[in-house]
Amino acid sequence: MAAVTFKENPVTLLGNEVKVGDTAPDFTVLANDMSPVTLDDSKGSVRLISVVPSLDTGVCDQQTRKFNEEASKLDNVKILTVSVDLPMAQKRWCAAAGIENVQTLSDHRDLSFGKAYGVAIEELRLLARAVFVVDSNDKVTYVEYVSEATNHPDYEAAVEAAKSAK
Template identity: 50%
Template sequence: MSNRKITVNGNPMSLVGEELTVGSKAPDFTALTKDLKPFGLKDMEGKHKLISIMTSVDTGVCELQGIRFNDEAKKLKNTVTVTITMDLPFALGRYCANKDIDTAITLSDHKDASFGVNYGFLIKELRLLNRGTVIIDKDNVVQYVEHVEENSNHPDYDKALEIIKSLDS
């Protein structure tokens, strides 16, 4: 497993898990929906995937990230938009209801950290996910990966949306 560094509020932290690379085959994962149902890569077969990784829906940056990608998801035709955090499924249900998140699928990685480890987004010291974005095409090939270097920063929305829209057209 690789040991990459990021910061959280300026404090150095380590990411664990294998680092994804563009052109590699996306690994499977299992997370839980807000209804406590298992959900993974296989559940999005044949679609492009925009995966928005957030630390917690209870932070301002994450809240805005979730809303932004949910709103953009409404414009996509052959893409599944997923938001994944370590929050409990119940918190995700509350967040979706309060913020009108009705297009993006929200997933909790709290149970096994399967996504965090398999995709290299797990913050070792906090057992939370580092903020970022992953785009996977319909053949499950990774097309884009962003790990924000400072976890409190927003991801590059424009770059991620440019790539997913080029696949989705």
């Protein structure tokens, strides 16, 4: 498993580490209207999945805004941001932040995404910061588990991976 710290303290990640070349694991999360969303709901598109501990923190806010900005430059790429924030809080945050190009999804109910992608932090019931790119055939083409959850991911590498995925 990826070694991850949160504020420099080691944390335990639940689930299986996802690697490039794997078939993307399915999951069920909640959209802002509380409806279930699965990986299949975006089948046929490249997915850039941005994982954040909470939208209501500085780095997570910046990460989501950055990918929202990049989304308008990407063809056939859906950007999904997953956190354990409640769907209503995500909706309110997106409205206040002007986020329109990223779909925020909540994993608060049962950590389905977190466990499937190996990013559920056992000690905090948050998700570790990570970025995954899944191609239109559900193959994982890019993975970054950010080693310190309060650091930024490599935005440029993630966007380039999404651009080159088919």
